Amino acid sequence: MSMSVLRRMALASAALLLGCSVAQPGLAPRSGAPIQSQSAQNAQTGFNTRAQMEHSANFEPTFQNSFISQRRLAQTGNTVVKVAYSNPDQVAQLNSLGMDVWMVTKKYVLGQVNEEVFTRLQNSRMRFEMISPQRGMSALNTFDPKYHTYDEMLAKLRGVAGKFPQIASLHDIGDTWEKTKGKANRDLWAIHINGKGVAEQKPGIVFMGNHHARELATVEIPLMLIDLLTENYGKDPEITRLVDTRDIWIIPMVNPDGHIEAEKGANWRKNRHVHTGAIGTDLNRNYGFQWGGGGASTSPSSDTYRGEGAFSEPETVAIRDFVLGHQNLKVLMSYHSFSNLILWPWGYTKQRVNNPKLVEMGNTLGKLTGYVPQQAADLYVCSGTTDDWSFGQLGIMSFTTEMGSWNDGFDPPYSKVADFWKENRPAALYLIEQAGSFK
Numbered sequence: 001m002s003m004s005v006l007r008r009m010a011l012a013s014a015a016l017l018l019g020c021s022v023a024q025p026g027l028a029p030r031s032g033a034p035i036q037s038q039s040a041q042n043a044q045t046g047f048n049t050r051a052q053m054e055h056s057a058n059f060e061p062t063f064q065n066s067f068i069s070q071r072r073l074a075q076t077g078n079t080v081v082k083v084a085y086s087n088p089d090q091v092a093q094l095n096s097l098g099m100d101v102w103m104v105t106k107k108y109v110l111g112q113v114n115e116e117v118f119t120r121l122q123n124s125r126m127r128f129e130m131i132s133p134q135r136g137m138s139a140l141n142t143f144d145p146k147y148h149t150y151d152e153m154l155a156k157l158r159g160v161a162g163k164f165p166q167i168a169s170l171h172d173i174g175d176t177w178e179k180t181k182g183k184a185n186r187d188l189w190a191i192h193i194n195g196k197g198v199a200e201q202k203p204g205i206v207f208m209g210n211h212h213a214r215e216l217a218t219v220e221i222p223l224m225l226i227d228l229l230t231e232n233y234g235k236d237p238e239i240t241r242l243v244d245t246r247d248i249w250i251i252p253m254v255n256p257d258g259h260i261e262a263e264k265g266a267n268w269r270k271n272r273h274v275h276t277g278a279i280g281t282d283l284n285r286n287y288g289f290q291w292g293g294g295g296a297s298t299s300p301s302s303d304t305y306r307g308e309g310a311f312s313e314p315e316t317v318a319i320r321d322f323v324l325g326h327q328n329l330k331v332l333m334s335y336h337s338f339s340n341l342i343l344w345p346w347g348y349t350k351q352r353v354n355n356p357k358l359v360e361m362g363n364t365l366g367k368l369t370g371y372v373p374q375q376a377a378d379l380y381v382c383s384g385t386t387d388d389w390s391f392g393q394l395g396i397m398s399f400t401t402e403m404g405s406w407n408d409g410f411d412p413p414y415s416k417v418a419d420f421w422k423e424n425r426p427a428a429l430y431l432i433e434q435a436g437s438f439k
Helices: 005-018 040-045 050-054 088-097 115-123 150-163 217-232 237-245 256-263 314-324 356-369 386-394 414-435
Strands: 073-075 079-084 100-104 108-113 128-130 137-139 168-175 187-193 204-209 247-251 329-336 341-344 372-375 397-402
Touching: 079 115, 079 137, 088 100, 088 108, 108 115, 150 168, 150 187, 150 217, 150 256, 168 314, 187 217, 187 314, 204 217, 204 314, 204 414, 217 237, 217 247, 217 329, 217 414, 237 414, 247 314, 314 386, 329 386, 329 414, 341 356, 341 386, 356 372, 356 397, 356 414, 386 397, 397 414
Parallel strands: 204 247, 204 329, 329 397, 341 372
Antiparallel strands: 073 137, 079 108, 079 128, 100 108, 168 187, 187 247, 341 397
16 A cells, blocks of 8 residues: 555544544545446436435335346246335334345335245235236346355465465354255354554454355455455555554354355355254344344244344354454454445433434445445344444444445345445445554
């Protein structure tokens, strides 16, 4: 890097928080300019970002402006619908009902339902419309070959550890469900990045991707962060300072078994735990803090199935044990898609979180990315989430990023990843910096 990324970012963040208009190329707006480059459509409508447009009251989601219009369609037994709602509690009810919620706008809940849930919607008083051209028809996912498969990700991580042994090491932090049953040989892998000094004596941060298998770009952003930190150590003074003064962990793929299904083109969210009559547990409903509450299904056939008990899955146990084993962790970021949102606890309740610093950081992340920042439960109530557990149980400043739009979906062409990285790079560096502000 030829410029000091962190210095520019810090100035930009301060200017945004203070209401100043300081020009910082690529990281913050000039006075009256957008945070990120906007499309011609956004310019015409007056919205600075696609996130602002899609979360406005005037946004009307249709088949034509959705990602599924760009995918192969098939009779899958699932139907993409938009459900009008007037009460936020209805959103959580739809989630608990078994609807695979993809996005929540000001007026609609967008997502996919199977035949059973479709019938329930018909029998309810809720007004809904099909986005799918036909009932039972949905989009098949596309796995752009430029995305990393599990094997390619592991090879890359091994390559990084081999190329930068002075600052990077690779760690197996746990098994997948299929490995515990002898069905496969996959693990959860973490890269540890640490420069000078004793890692345990520094403030720590962990980044995670791919709790949900089909959310392909959430593997790539952590991998790009690894490259940024390792390739610029000793070259860029701010990157070098961060690596020398922070304990940084990156786990690009929390759900390897599920990702294998996504690599095949499956619209797969959960892990691969075989239950009676259904497969998979939603890993982001399986954490132990407030497990079993609202917004998590009790049905194994649901995409939001919470599991048979808190931490019933080896993948969430691996994350739990990793986090508990690193008591210097101060900040956690979990990448998801899609919705262009920055979320923070609580997810299990609409009660306001009593932590001004957490909210301040979340709002700054929103400004840096151009995404809409909000408490997670303002989207919909859901329980057993990563963030609620790490913040509620351990006090770690915890966030979720939902990257991508209604037009991107879960499996956008790999060419879109460059845009996501431009949006999320300053935010990632901001969080690494912020980790040092906690004792």
